[in-house]
Amino acid sequence: MKKRWIGGFIMIALIGLLLAGCGTADQETGETEEAEGTGSQEETGTAEEAATDFEALTLDNYGREVTVTEKPTKVLTLGPNTTELFIALGLTDYVIGNSLKNHSRGPLPEYEEEYAKIPELTYGSATREAVTTSGADFIYGIDWEFGGEGLDVDELAGLGMTTYMNSATSLEEMYQEIRDIGKIFEIEEAAEAYVADQEARIAAVEETISGEEPVKVLVYDSGGDGVFTAGGTNFETLLIEYAGGRNVFDDITDQQWTTVSYEEVLARDPDVIVVHDYDSPSLEQKIEDIKNDPALSQLEAVQNERFVAITLESVLPGNRMAYTVETLAQGFYPNLFN
Structure with missing residues (x-):
């Protein structure tokens, strides 16, 4: 009898320990899940704050007022020159399509790899259908792609597409375009550095040919x-x-x-x-x-x-x-x- 009693006591004690262990594990799991849930909420909040941190811009695009209320995420670059500029500024991932490859012999060697990542919207001039169905929210295009038989800026605005025209006739105007893109995509330091590099290289040529x-x-x-x-x-x-x-x-x-x-x-x-x-x-x-x-x-x-x-x-x-x-x-x- 005594042996049976001692054996039963030991069995009850073992069962108690097992139950206690399960309870601790469940509690730890619940605490972990709660902690993970808190972290997700914090990350979501940070993302939402980042999205609302963009300060609206109003820019003068050759006499046409361009307002940007949110940082663009889907860009069309209409013209090989506009496409390559986006690559040079480190903005390849924003571009969802380009045009006018028929006016190109391909990118400079240093941009070939990035250029290959960008889908072709149209080989020649961008068509209305291709642009309006692209899902773009921002267009940076050479001026001859717009007006006349080209794209209608007002129609594109009605579809939620902001248009910034590439139409420089001086170095200062082109530098301003680069600086404006820097503001729109929040890369102002990179844009300014690019302008400074262009200025220095051109000045070096002028010095060589002076006289x-x-x-x-x-x-x-x-x-x-x-x-x-x-x-x-x-x-x-x-x-x-x-x-x-x-x-x-x-x-x-x-x-x-x-x-x-x-x-x-x-x-x-x-x-x-x-x-x-x-x-x-x-x-x-x-x-x-x-x-x-x-x-x-x-x-x-x-x-x-x-x-x-x-x-x-x-x-x-x-x-x-x-x-x-x-x-x-x-x-x-x-x-x-x-």
Whole structure:
């Protein structure tokens, strides 16, 4: 009897310990779950606060007031120059589509990997349907994509898409675009650093060519009934000047792009011909056409093969200002840079 009693007592004690252990485990689990729940609430609160921290901006976009009330998350970059600028500023992940790859020979080598991550909205100009169904909340596009037969800014605004146009005609205006993007995407320090780098590189070129006589430059975009070229208010004309050249048609100030006769080209006798490289016809074909043209072949610049090739996106307002000034200056004054 005594042994049975002792054995029963031990069994009861063991059961009690097991039950106590389960209760402790349940209590600890409950405390852990409660702690995790508290942490999730705190994280959610932080995210909500971050979303509401954005301070509304009102910007002057070439006489058009642009108001941004929230930091954009889905961006369309319309134009290879605008796409590459976003990459250069570290904003690739915001871009959900781009356009005008037909005006491009591809990104600069340092941007190739990031550029490949961005989906193509349209190969050529952005269509209304592609843009309005994209789900974008912000558009940064070159000005010729809008108005006329292009996109309607007011319609896009009605669909919740804020439009900021790329339309610079001076370095200061392009720097302002970069600074505005810095404000919109809260990367003001990066934007300012990028501007400073561009300024320093261009200043270095100006110092190298100081004292040199300006080179007379013809911009050759394409041929046909005449030469399709850049006028005086074109951004490319400005870059040519910083590189030590002078656009021979800089007196045409009512049009950024225009067609001039072959006779006018002969009369202005350029020293160098800047040839645009993009899509079709190829750069090689354009140079061959110039050499075989009855009028242009008379130019000393053609006979001496004074051609400077430049991709079209490089002469559009964007991130390549310093790169283009450097490239053109090397072509205008090879003796100073080689």
